[in-house]
Amino acid sequence: MFKNIKCNSLSASNVDSSVLLAGWVHRRRDHGQLIFIDLRDDSGLVQIVVDPDKSPESYKLASDIRNEWVIQISGIVKIRPEGTRNTQLQTGDIEIETTELKILNEATTPPFPVNDNSEIDDYLKLRFRPIYLRRQKMASNLKLRHKIVKFIRDFLSAKEFLEIETPLLIKSTPEGARDYLVPSRVYPGSFFALPQSPQQLKQILMVAGIEKYFQIARCFRDEDLRADRQPEFTQLDLEMSFVEQEDILNLTEELITELVNSIDPSKKLITPFPRFTYEDAMEKYGTDKPDLRYGIELINVTEILENVEFDIITKTIKDNGVIKGIVAPKCGTYTRRQLDNLQDIARTQGAVAGVMTIVLGSDECELEKLKPEDIKSPLSKHLSFEIIKKLAKEMNAKGGDLILLIADNNEKTNNALGILRQHIASANNLADGNLLAMAFITDFPLLDWDETNKRWTSSHHPFTAPKYQDLELLDSNPGKVMSEAYDLVCNNYELGSGSIRIHQRKLQEKILSILGYNQDEIVDRFGHLLESLESGAPPHGGIAPGIDRIVMVLAGEDNLREVIAFPKTQNSSDPLFGSPSEIDPVQLEELGLTIKNQK
RNA sequence: GGCCCCGUGGUGUAGUGGCCUAACACAUCGCCCUGUCACGGCGAAGAUCACGGGUUCGAAUCCCGUCGGGGUCGCCA
Numbered sequence: 001m002f003k004n005i006k007c008n009s010l011s012a013s014n015v016d017s018s019v020l021l022a023g024w025v026h027r028r029r030d031h032g033q034l035i036f037i038d039l040r041d042d043s044g045l046v047q048i049v050v051d052p053d054k055s056p057e058s059y060k061l062a063s064d065i066r067n068e069w070v071i072q073i074s075g076i077v078k079i080r081p082e083g084t085r086n087t088q089l090q091t092g093d094i095e096i097e098t099t100e101l102k103i104l105n106e107a108t109t110p111p112f113p114v115n116d117n118s119e120i121d122d123y124l125k126l127r128f129r130p131i132y133l134r135r136q137k138m139a140s141n142l143k144l145r146h147k148i149v150k151f152i153r154d155f156l157s158a159k160e161f162l163e164i165e166t167p168l169l170i171k172s173t174p175e176g177a178r179d180y181l182v183p184s185r186v187y188p189g190s191f192f193a194l195p196q197s198p199q200q201l202k203q204i205l206m207v208a209g210i211e212k213y214f215q216i217a218r219c220f221r222d223e224d225l226r227a228d229r230q231p232e233f234t235q236l237d238l239e240m241s242f243v244e245q246e247d248i249l250n251l252t253e254e255l256i257t258e259l260v261n262s263i264d265p266s267k268k269l270i271t272p273f274p275r276f277t278y279e280d281a282m283e284k285y286g287t288d289k290p291d292l293r294y295g296i297e298l299i300n301v302t303e304i305l306e307n308v309e310f311d312i313i314t315k316t317i318k319d320n321g322v323i324k325g326i327v328a329p330k331c332g333t334y335t336r337r338q339l340d341n342l343q344d345i346a347r348t349q350g351a352v353a354g355v356m357t358i359v360l361g362s363d364e365c366e367l368e369k370l371k372p373e374d375i376k377s378p379l380s381k382h383l384s385f386e387i388i389k390k391l392a393k394e395m396n397a398k399g400g401d402l403i404l405l406i407a408d409n410n411e412k413t414n415n416a417l418g419i420l421r422q423h424i425a426s427a428n429n430l431a432d433g434n435l436l437a438m439a440f441i442t443d444f445p446l447l448d449w450d451e452t453n454k455r456w457t458s459s460h461h462p463f464t465a466p467k468y469q470d471l472e473l474l475d476s477n478p479g480k481v482m483s484e485a486y487d488l489v490c491n492n493y494e495l496g497s498g499s500i501r502i503h504q505r506k507l508q509e510k511i512l513s514i515l516g517y518n519q520d521e522i523v524d525r526f527g528h529l530l531e532s533l534e535s536g537a538p539p540h541g542g543i544a545p546g547i548d549r550i551v552m553v554l555a556g557e558d559n560l561r562e563v564i565a566f567p568k569t570q571n572s573s574d575p576l577f578g579s580p581s582e583i584d585p586v587q588l589e590e591l592g593l594t595i596k597n598q599k
Numbered sequence: 600g601g602c603c604c605c606g607u608g609g610u611g612u613a614g615u616g617g618c619c620u621a622a623c624a625c626a627u628c629g630c631c632c633u634g635u636c637a638c639g640g641c642g643a644a645g646a647u648c649a650c651g652g653g654u655u656c657g658a659a660u661c662c663c664g665u666c667g668g669g670g671u672c673g674c675c676a
Contacts, residue, residue, distance in 0.1 A: 031639085032632035047636070067626090084634050092636085109627060112610050116637075118625085119611065123668050176676030196676075223675045224600095348602085348672080461676040515676095559669095570669065 002072055002104070008044030012093050014077040019096065021046070022072040022104065024134070025065055026115050035062045038115075039073060039096075042139065047086070047095040048073050058101035068107035068114060068131075074100040122561070127575040129566060141563050144263070145551045149216055151259050152236055152547075159251075161212040161238065166201040168194055168218070173525055175462050175515070177221035180231075188592025194220035197544060199461060200529050202239040203501055206540040207532040214238040216547065225570045227559045228493060228549060232568075235496075236550075239542030245484055245500055248543050249275075249440055252488055252496070256438060256545075264554055268435045273488075277443035286418020288444075291492035292437035294430035298417045299395045300324050301405065310382040312353045316407035323407040326417055327395050328424040331402035332362045345423055346406060346416045355420065358383075358403040360392055365399035367392055374399065422492065431491070436553055438490045446470075446483035447514070455516045460485040462511055463529070464499040465541075471507075478514055488545055490553055498543025505534040 003022040010019065023041035037048040052059035065071065075096040086092030111127075112120045114134050125132045132138060153163065172179045172193035179193035195201070197219045205213050217237040225231065240247065253273050260267050274292065281288050284297045302323045305313050316323060328334075334342075339357050346355040360367075361374030370392075372385040383391075397403055404420055406413045425431055446466045447456040456478055458464060466474065467482040474481055484500035502508045508530060512522045522530070551563040561567040568574055588594065 027636075029635050029638050030632085031635065034633040034635080036635055036638085038636070045636095049634085051633080053633095081634070084636090086636055089636075109609070113626070116625090121606085121610090121668070124610085126668095173676090177674080199676085221675060224673085226675085227670070229675070458676050463676090569667090571667090575667095 003041075006043035007039055007041045007046040008090055010046055010077055010091050010094055010096075012079060015079055015094065017077050018074070018099075019077055020072070020074050021048075021096065023070070024107075025067055025069045025071060027067065028062075028065055030063065035059065037062065037065065037071075039071070040134075044090060046091040047080075047089070048075065048098055048101075049078075049095050050098045050101060054097060055099055055101070058098045061101050061103060062098075065101075065103065066107065066109070068110055068134075069103060070105040070107065072102040072104055073098055123569070123575060125561070126567070126569060129576045133565065138562070141551070141555050141557070142565060144555055145547075145563055147263055148259065148551055148554065149547065151262060152214075152216070152255070155255055155258065156212075156214045156238065159212065161214045162210055163215055164205060164210065164213055165215060166195070166198040166205075166217070170195050170201070171528075173200075174517075175458065177223050180220045180222050183591040183593060185590050196221050197235060198237050199463065202237060202542065203463065203529065203537075203540065204532050206239055206241045206503075207535060207537045211241040211538075212238075213240075213542075217544075222572075225568070225572060228552070230548065230560050230564060230567055231572045233560070233564075234547040235544040236547055237542070237544045239540060241538040241540045243500075243539070243541055245442070245486060245541065248498055248500075248541055249442075249486060252498075252543055252545070253438075253440075256488070256550075259550075260436060260554070266434060267554065268432070270435070270437055270439075273438045273440055275440045275442060278441055278445070279443065281441050282414050286414040286416070286421060287492070288441055288487065289489040289492055289494045290418075290439070291422060291425065291431065292439055293432050293435045293491060294425045296326050296328070296421050296425065296430075298324050298326055298414060298421070301391055301394060304387065304391050304394060305383075308382055308387065310379060312356070312407050313382075316353075319409070321407060321409045322413050323405055324413050324417055325391075325395060325403055325405040326421050326424070327397040328402040328404060329398075329428070329430075330364060330400050331424065331428065332359045332400040334359070334402055342404065342420060342423070345419055346404075353407060355416070356405040356407070358388060358391070358405070360388075360397055360401050360403065361399045363400050367398055370399045379405075433556065436490055438488065438495075441487040441489055442485075443467075443482050444485045444487075445479065446481040446485075446511075447478050449479060456514055458511075458515065459483070460497065460499050462515055462526075463501045463508070465502045465507075466511075474510065474514065484541065486543070488543070493549050493553060494546075495549050495553070496543055496545030498541065500539070500541035503533060503537040503539050505530050508533055 004020045007021060007023060021039060023039045026038040026040035026045055029036040033052060035050040037050065038045050039048050050059050050062040073096060075098045077094050078097045080093060080095050110131050112124055114131060117135065117137055169182060169192040172181065172191060177196050179196065182192040182194065184190045184192060198215060198217050202213055215237045217235050218232055219235055220232050222231060257269060257271060260269055270292070278288055281290055286298055300322055302317065305323050306317055313323060342357065343354045356379055357377060358379060359376035361370055367389065370389065375385065375388055392403065395403060406416050444459050446459065446464060448459045450457045460483060465484040467484060470481040486498055487494055488496040502511065509522055512526060548560050548563055552560055555563055557563055566576065573580065
């Protein structure tokens with residue numbers, strides 16, 4: 001071995017012992033006749049002292065050393081002289097007096113600083129990934145990720161789950177995201193697809209009698225990226241037989257709670273996790289993944305305003321729309337510019353008429369003390385002071401607050417207010433950074449109507465069980481059928497979703513036919529699953545929390561790229577490898593492929 | 600596919616029509632320095648202002664296009 005101990009494990013208890021260390025030069029401080037080196041390894045830092053009186057050869061070498069060079073140090077652990085201890089550093093009480101220094105490898109000057117946390121362009125973070133990953137923040141994010149995955153494996157193993165790998169080369173099925181495809185050499189013109197998730201495979205494992213399965217599974221979806229979406233990502237995929245929704249939610253809650261408490265006790269949870277139906281979440285928060293770190297609920301005020309003479313309001317009521325609003329606490333001081341900005345946000349969310357604002361004075365006070373002249377609103381000509389007070393009271397607003405109202409159809413109104421709610425919260429720092437506000441969303445509709453393609457699509461996936469009591473609606477009113485699907489959400493992220501699955505062939509075929517497949521297509525594309533279901537499939541269900549997102553919220557990051565070792569750019573490319581790239585014509589030939597429109 | 604933002608020495612930024620022969624900090628290179636830890640001091644080098652075109656007497660700065668990066672809507676069973 002090049003070393004017999006880690007930098008960060010050294011302390012005063014090692015005094016006078018000889019150690020052999022190896023690592024990277026984090027920083028060098030040359031004082032002429034004395035050189036300090038901060039040596040870094042995967043554990044942390046320790047200060048090396050190179051004194052020409054103790055080792056002239058080492059001193060000579062140390063003069064040439066630069067940041068990121070790889071060196072080996074033989075030395076003696078010494079207590080630092082009084083007054084030179086560094087309380088900022090875990091090993092700050094001691095230092096290593098060098099007896100021999102070896103240069104194991106030189107290094108080019110890094111393209112950006114490794115030894116601080118300064119901002120760098122995202123492209124450079126990817127182009128020079130190995131160097132970026134040396135940074136303390138990234139190293140600790142990767143460690144955190146490891147701890148999380150290990151916790152999950154231990155937790156589920158203790159509950160007698162079996163970790164089973166499933167293939168990456170599977171069959172493309174319609175529905176869902178665009179597949180990443182892999183051409184077959186043996187069957188030219190035929191393709192494998194990489195799994196969007198191991199969904200069907202884990203269901204087949206349930207049929208196979210594995211009653212508790214999990215996998216840390218890589219998933220692939222060829223869709224456009226977001227800050228919280230990568231084309232390949234990792235899920236904790238899990239599935240159980242003989243369970244109901246309640247069993248999965250309880251297991252998930254226990255897992256997440258113990259995970260967070262064990263990995264980072266400084267993070268707070270709301271327990272038990274609140275639960276909302278999809279409809280409730282939409283009505284109260286305007287989104288199916290609400291950020292529950294702050295209040296600000298959407299309040300329906302249609303009734304209060306129903307006799308108000310104002311174009312947008314009368315028109316909305318005539319069209320069976322709604323008027324809903326939120327209270328932006330202490331935002332009565334908003335400037336014209338800030339209010340205009342809210343307009344823009346509302347309009348881009350499709351609330352055609354924009355947002356109506358009512359300023360309840362600029363100073364905080366009890367609602368009763370509010371005077372008519374405090375009110376500032378484009379609506380003030382149309383709303384009496386009494387109506388405004390009634391509105392404010394209904395919405396639980398105080399003096400100094402800002403009321404935002406939107407009038408449109410229910411969907412657009414909720415949507416726009418949901419976005420405004422987030423905006424107000426982040427602009428005013430209302431979210432507690434240490435709170436992980438987990439919640440479950442349940443009772444999703446089974447199907448959504450796709451207006452473009454004039455067909456029903458699964459809102460979760462085609463294998464999701466409808467609510468038993470809604471089965472008869474499948475023919476008469478498919479849009480009203482609720483499903484046994486649920487999401488785990490946290491701080492405006494969807495951390496995972498799952499469902500109880502259909503375990504009977506007949507019902508599965510029915511759903512597929514509602515989705516628009518004829519009998520031949522059903523057999524061709526889903527035959528393997530249907531055959532399994534009729535061979536003795538137990539009732540089963542599961543959930544698949546996203547590992548990357550869990551790490552992201554626990555690391556306090558707001559981008560997935562900071563918790564994945566080798567992520568892709570927003571255009572799904574990898575600047576480190578330069579992939580995707582063209583391939584050798586011989587490879588194409590073997591696969592029976594020709595490229596159309598080659599540049 | 601739509602919309603928005605960004606691109607200035609190696610890095611991060613300043614400069615938003617003439618003060619630019621492009622400023623500052625860090626990094627780099629050289630010299631000095633025995634107690635620093637974001638060491639310090641002195642000095643040096645380093646930028647066709649992403650690329651291409653245009654407007655203008657004059658463009659880092661304004662306009663168009665291309666490329667690259669980011670955010671977002673659509674999309675993500």
